[in-house]
Amino acid sequence: xxxxxxxxxxxxxxxxxMLRDSRVVLLGEDAAxxxxxxxxxxxxxxxxxxxxxxxxxxxxxxxMGAAMGAxxxxxxxxxxxxxxxxxxxxxxxxxxxxxxxxxxxxxxLGVPLxxxxxxxxxxxxxxxxxxxxxxxxxxxxxxxxVAPSNAADAKGLLAASIRDPDPVIFxxxxxxxxxxxxxxxxEYVLPLGQAAVLREGKDATIIxxxxxxxxxxxxxxxxxxxHGISATVIDLRCLVPLDTKTILEHSxxxxxxxxxxxxxxxxxxxxxxxxxxxxxxxSSIKGPMVRITTPHIPLPAxxxxxxxxxxxxxxxxxxxxxxxxx
Amino acid sequence: MxxxxxxxxxxxxxxxxxxxLYRQMIEIRxxxxxxxxxxxxxxxxxxxxxxxxxxxxxxxFGVAMNKDDYTFCTYRGHHHTMARGAxxxxxxxxxxxxxxxxxxxxxxxxxxxxxxNGVMGSYAIVGAHLPIAAxxxxxxxxxxxxxxxxxxxxxxATNIGAFxxxxxxxxVWKLPVVFVCENxxxxxxxxxxxxxxxxxxxxxxxxAYDLPRQLIDGNDAEVVYQAACDAYAKARAxxxxxxxxxxxxxxxxxxxxxxxxxxxxxxxxxxxxKDPVVLYRIRxxxxxxxxxxxxxxxxxxxxxxxAATEAAKAxxxxxxxxxxxxxxxxGGAAWRN
Numbered sequence: 001x002x003x004x005x006x007x008x009x010x011x012x013x014x015x016x017x018m019l020r021d022s023r024v025v026l027l028g029e030d031a032a033x034x035x036x037x038x039x040x041x042x043x044x045x046x047x048x049x050x051x052x053x054x055x056x057x058x059x060x061x062x063x064m065g066a067a068m069g070a071x072x073x074x075x076x077x078x079x080x081x082x083x084x085x086x087x088x089x090x091x092x093x094x095x096x097x098x099x100x101x102x103x104x105x106x107x108x109l110g111v112p113l114x115x116x117x118x119x120x121x122x123x124x125x126x127x128x129x130x131x132x133x134x135x136x137x138x139x140x141x142x143x144x145x146v147a148p149s150n151a152a153d154a155k156g157l158l159a160a161s162i163r164d165p166d167p168v169i170f171x172x173x174x175x176x177x178x179x180x181x182x183x184x185x186x187e188y189v190l191p192l193g194q195a196a197v198l199r200e201g202k203d204a205t206i207i208x209x210x211x212x213x214x215x216x217x218x219x220x221x222x223x224x225x226x227h228g229i230s231a232t233v234i235d236l237r238c239l240v241p242l243d244t245k246t247i248l249e250h251s252x253x254x255x256x257x258x259x260x261x262x263x264x265x266x267x268x269x270x271x272x273x274x275x276x277x278x279x280x281x282x283s284s285i286k287g288p289m290v291r292i293t294t295p296h297i298p299l300p301a302x303x304x305x306x307x308x309x310x311x312x313x314x315x316x317x318x319x320x321x322x323x324x325x326x
Numbered sequence: 327m328x329x330x331x332x333x334x335x336x337x338x339x340x341x342x343x344x345x346x347l348y349r350q351m352i353e354i355r356x357x358x359x360x361x362x363x364x365x366x367x368x369x370x371x372x373x374x375x376x377x378x379x380x381x382x383x384x385x386x387f388g389v390a391m392n393k394d395d396y397t398f399c400t401y402r403g404h405h406h407t408m409a410r411g412a413x414x415x416x417x418x419x420x421x422x423x424x425x426x427x428x429x430x431x432x433x434x435x436x437x438x439x440x441x442x443n444g445v446m447g448s449y450a451i452v453g454a455h456l457p458i459a460a461x462x463x464x465x466x467x468x469x470x471x472x473x474x475x476x477x478x479x480x481x482x483a484t485n486i487g488a489f490x491x492x493x494x495x496x497x498v499w500k501l502p503v504v505f506v507c508e509n510x511x512x513x514x515x516x517x518x519x520x521x522x523x524x525x526x527x528x529x530x531x532x533x534a535y536d537l538p539r540q541l542i543d544g545n546d547a548e549v550v551y552q553a554a555c556d557a558y559a560k561a562r563a564x565x566x567x568x569x570x571x572x573x574x575x576x577x578x579x580x581x582x583x584x585x586x587x588x589x590x591x592x593x594x595x596x597x598x599x600k601d602p603v604v605l606y607r608i609r610x611x612x613x614x615x616x617x618x619x620x621x622x623x624x625x626x627x628x629x630x631x632x633a634a635t636e637a638a639k640a641x642x643x644x645x646x647x648x649x650x651x652x653x654x655x656x657g658g659a660a661w662r663n
Contacts (some may be wrong), residue, residue, distance in 0.1 A: 065457020121551035
């Protein structure tokens with residue numbers, strides 16, 4: 001075990017898989033010689049050389065298409081889209097090409113690739129470089145959607161994504177990149193589609209993803225210490241495959257469900273989860289399920305405004321207390 | 327049509343190859359006509375974009391390829407799919423939404439795919455497959471297989487960003503990919519000249535990527551074949567991509583819904599005189615190939631078509647359960663546990 005940052009865990013996972021499998025290649029803007037603008041691919045170019053770790057022009061269509069063509073013909077490409085907001089520039093590949101090719105070809109072709117992308121707010125970059133767009137990807141059948149909340153998960157889930165035979169959109173949260181935790185040494189792979197239950201309580205179940213996970217945990221600690229509310233905290237880790245078994249089991253246990261979502265309100269992932277719970281665990285639910293989300297607005301740049309709109313520890317505490325009347 | 331490449335010396339092309347070019351063109355011609363007839367009989371549902379008139383491009387490139395080369399085509403892709411060896415039955419069956427179809431009815435006319443024949447999909451979002459073909463070429467380069475990828479696309483695709491991004495990346499990475507523009511003069515219903523800054527939408531852009539300007543007669547199967555062989559040899563030798571503009575003409579409208587009435591009558595008549603199948607038959611007869619040889623190819627193709635048509639009509643529709651298969655690699659559609 002070593003203390004690693006989230007960003008170093010990303011490059012460690014890529015190095016682990018590139019050493020293991022010569023089919024794994026990496027491409028992206030500034031991803032090779034410069035080590036990535038978020039420094040998530042540092043050292044890979046030096047270790048694996050320019051045939052496997054390639055800089056691309058600012059051509060998101062070419063990056064996505066090249067990754068797809070390579071994936072269909074025997075490679076395991078990892079493509080980087082610098083900011084998840086830029087997925088909008090190449091959404092055709094995410095929505096129409098990667099996820100539909102296996103189906104339309106009746107299983108003749110597969111697209112085993114990983115799109116890594118920096119997601120989320122906290123860097124004060126404004127409306128076109130700060131969005132949480134995991135719910136965009138969740139809406140498309142045929143994709144897998146992964147969004148780790150800590151360095152250890154980043155390593156294990158990225159390794160699994162690279163090995164996965166389906167297209168995976170892998171969201172790395174900008175605001176977590178400097179966070180450190182214990183990360184297993186050596187080969188480390190986590191299964192996709194398994195949520196993590198980070199703490200268990202009896203009064204409330206808080207379901208979170210990515211940067212909302214540490215906030216939900218901190219809120220749960222305060223709720224327990226200062227307000228007599230004991231909360232379960234679930235880190236979804238993957239939106240697809242979705243671990244509904246864990247969600248349903250722990251929602252039913254407390255009967256009070258809270259989702260903490262960084263994506264904007266409408267059609268955020270929490271809406272789907274709340275819908276599943278009400279259909280399949282209705283009799284266990286004791287009160288309205290509460291979605292704590294970013295409001296349905298573009299993101300502002302100023303720190304004071306950004307902090308106002310992204311779900312904060314204080315807001316999570318307030319919403320839980322309000323709903324439970326404590 | 328300025329500075330169009332002259333026809334190659336026919337003596338360079340062996341007779342067996344010439345007959346194969348002819349056979350491919352005849353089979354595509356017959357099968358596309360049959361597809362059209364079956365629309366009228368409501369046996370083919372949905373849309374379809376026929377390649378009648380484009381046969382020489384498909385035959386020329388198809389015959390020039392190795393078995394393990396990659397083809398990426400557009401929604402107008404029946405001809406390229408057949409030129410790689412997919413059967414008439416599998417193509418007609420897919421158009422009809424039958425179990426015998428190439429993808430058992432899950433893709434339809436616009437997405438013909440035959441991976442075993444190197445047809446890595448037909449792409450219905452204009453331009454999308456050019457970067458994908460570049461990626462397949464990158465893979466071939468990385469694996470050292472000497473395979474070449476070809477992307478076929480219409481004149482309209484030259485005005486979309488993916489065309490330019492793919493060209494640039496392919497040149498920078500020196501990828502073994504051949505970009506083939508089938509310029510039939512019309513971007514769907516609009517003359518390409520009315521919406522394009524240059525006269526030859528692909529050839530006139532080649533210099534922007536430091537590629538030679540290649541403008542050829544896309545209705546001459548041997549011209550196409552020769553250009554294809556040259557581009558493939560260059561790609562296999564590590565010389566990087568080619569961009570080839572083939573001048574051709576649709577015999578019909580853009581799609582099933584389009585009678586193509588926006589095209590001037592004399593223009594249509596002029597191009598019908600340059601029917602690639604008719605011209606090639608005359609060329610072969612003039613070269614001394616016996617009429618009986620060509621008649622036999624025609625008759626064999628027609629017999630294959632009749633058999634394929636009957637077999638496709640007799641084929642059952644797909645199993646309902648297949649609507650839920652092959653979303654993910656585990657064979658199913660499960661997004662949750």
